[in-house]
Amino acid sequence: MNKFSLAILLIVFVSSIGFSQPAATPWLTESQRAHFETLRIAGSEALFNLDYETARKNFKEMADAFPSYPAGPQFLADTLWTETLYQTRRLQSSLYGSDDTFYSTSDDKADPKLVDQFRSLTRQARLLTEARLKQNPHDPEAMYFMGAIQGLKASFEEAVERRHFAALKDGSDAVDKHREVIKLDPSYRDAEITIGLYDYTVGALPLPVKLAAGMLGFRGSKKRGLATLERVAKEGNWVHDEAKTLLIVLYTREKQFAPASAYAKELATKYPRNYLYRLEAADALVSQAALERQANHSTTITSAETEAFATFDSLLKDKTVRETASRYFDLIHFKYGEALMTAGLYERAAREFLASAEAPGAQQGMGTMAHLYAARSLDLAGKRNDALAHYRAVLARPNVYDAHDQAQSGLKEAYKKKLT
Numbered sequence: 122m123n124k125f126s127l128a129i130l131l132i133v134f135v136s137s138i139g140f141s142q143p144a145a146t147p148w149l150t151e152s153q154r155a156h157f158e159t160l161r162i163a164g165s166e167a168l169f170n171l172d173y174e175t176a177r178k179n180f181k182e183m184a185d186a187f188p189s190y191p192a193g194p195q196f197l198a199d200t201l202w203t204e205t206l207y208q209t210r211r212l213q214s215s216l217y218g219s220d221d222t223f224y225s226t227s228d229d230k231a232d233p234k235l236v237d238q239f240r241s242l243t244r245q246a247r248l249l250t251e252a253r254l255k256q257n258p259h260d261p262e263a264m265y266f267m268g269a270i271q272g273l274k275a276s277f278e279e280a281v282e283r284r285h286f287a288a289l290k291d292g293s294d295a296v297d298k299h300r301e302v303i304k305l306d307p308s309y310r311d312a313e314i315t316i317g318l319y320d321y322t323v324g325a326l327p328l329p330v331k332l333a334a335g336m337l338g339f340r341g342s343k344k345r346g347l348a349t350l351e352r353v354a355k356e357g358n359w360v361h362d363e364a365k366t367l368l369i370v371l372y373t374r375e376k377q378f379a380p381a382s383a384y385a386k387e388l389a390t391k392y393p394r395n396y397l398y399r400l401e402a403a404d405a406l407v408s409q410a411a412l413e414r415q416a417n418h419s420t421t422i423t424s425a426e427t428e429a430f431a432t433f434d435s436l437l438k439d440k441t442v443r444e445t446a447s448r449y450f451d452l453i454h455f456k457y458g459e460a461l462m463t464a465g466l467y468e469r470a471a472r473e474f475l476a477s478a479e480a481p482g483a484q485q486g487m488g489t490m491a492h493l494y495a496a497r498s499l500d501l502a503g504k505r506n507d508a509l510a511h512y513r514a515v516l517a518r519p520n521v522y523d524a525h526d527q528a529q530s531g532l533k534e535a536y537k538k539k540l541t
Contacts, residue, residue: 148190148253148262157187164196169362170394171445173204191246191253191266195273198242202277205235210452210487231281239277246270261305265312268298272315292319311360314353314367321346321371347371354384362388369401378409396442400456403429407460426464433457448482455491462494467502471495486521493524493531500536508535 149157164179177200184193247270253263272295279288296319299312323341350371354364365384372381385402392398406429413423436442436453458473474495478488496511508531515528 148260149187153187157183157190157192160186161192161196164200166392168200168203169388169392171207171397172394173200173207176200189249189252191249191270193246194242194249195246195266195270198239198246198277199273201235201239201242202273202281205281207449208484210449210455210484231283236282239281243270243274243277259305261302261309264298264302264305265309268295268302268312268315271295271298295319310353310356311358313349314357314360314364317346317349317353317364318367319346320349325374343375347375362391369398369405373401373405373408376408376412378405378412381405382409394441394445396436396439396446396453399432399436400453403432403460404456406432407463411463420465422464422466426460429460430457433460451477451480451483451487451491454480455487455494458491458494458498462498462501467498468504471498471502471504471507474498485519489515489518489521489524492518493527496528496531497536500531501538505535 147154160179160183164176164183167173167175167179177197180193180196180200183190184197187193246266250263250266250270253260254267257263271291275288275290275292275295278284278291295315299315302309302312303316320341321343324343324346325341347368350364350368354361354368357364365388369381369384369388372378372384382402382405385398385405389395389398389402406425410423410425410429413425414420433453433456437450437457442453454473454477458470458477461467461470461473474491477483478491478495483491492511492514496508496515499505499508499511512528512531515524518524
């Protein structure tokens with residue numbers, strides 16, 4: 122998955138969970154604001170803890186209590202979008218890290234009813250915001266919401282509908298709106314998170330693509346983008362945790378594994394029901410160990426990897442995880458398999474991948490990928506006949522992430538570990 126697509130995918134964290142600062146002429150009265158904040162905090166905490174039912178309940182109450190305010194429908198759209206990613210095992214960022222096949226042709230299509238529901242909610246939020254801007258054209262709060270809605274649309278278009286150019290346009294529009302917010306109110310720190318993400322995204326594009334993007338007016342800087350996100354993580358009013366979430370992903374892609382792991386552990390402690398942060402921390406530890414082992418030309422399992430393996434084992438035994446996420450053990454087993462594969466423990470990795478495919482409630486696409494990675498692990502372990510059986514199993518399953526093409530390649534030639 123390319124860096125631009127990943128960043129657009131995650132723009133929801135910066136655009137919709139966070140709340141905007143009140144304008145000079147308040148949209149809500151003081152008493153309304155207090156009630157709103159109670160619902161916002163409860164809904165956002167539920168969303169971070171993967172409790173989508175509670176999040177929806179709070180945001181639905183918000184929409185009913187404040188029918189002229191766009192936050193309710195916007196947050197409901199965000200919940201719908203995020204839960205869709207979670208159910209399809211796409212909310213864990215490093216799942217996309219090893220192959221650039223996420224946006225290849227696939228049997229995994231968006232549900233038209235889901236798309237219609239999302240569009241209805243974002244349209245409702247946009248119309249309410251436009252009505253406010255007609256009355257107050259320079260209202261920072263309304264401008265912030267408009268950018269947030271565009272960013273949310275970009276996220277959905279890229280991750281669910283695979284409409285890449287539409288996502289680029291709406292993402293760019295979101296940044297323009299939030300730059301206007303900063304002009305109107307330079308202290309509006311939360312609006313900077315969208316700008317920082319955009320800067321990093323465009324700055325991270327491959328050179329030929331970056332040059333073409335520059336000709337179309339899209340310019341950015343990875344260094345400036347990271348610095349902006351780091352500032353929001355420290356100084357943001359409502360979206361500092363969203364900034365930290367983004368930095369986990371971007372630090373990992375920049376091979377800055379220590380700060381990525383630190384933020385993941387911090388957020389895992391704050392949101393104990395969100396096991397994805399624990400997976401992110403383990404991923405960072407494994408990646409750091411692989412980097413060090415490559416530099417030292419060593420094959421020894423490191424303490425960081427031992428800690429990561431212990432994290433996976435604890436997740437599979439954790440009572441809270443079993444109660445709230447037993448349907449998603451396929452993802453935990455899959456990530457455990459990836460960690461073992463990275464460490465060179467190929468037969469153990471294959472067992473975890475197969476456990477992923479066979480987990481109760483395993484998602485179809487995850488099962489396809491699990492068989493593919495099991496086959497690769499078995500190839501690396503020198504068990505070619507076993508690997509061939511799983512490449513064939515991939516071809517009998519739904520095609521996701523270009524898995525069928527990868528399986529065909531595996532049938533022709535044994536998989537070899539890529540050098541980084």
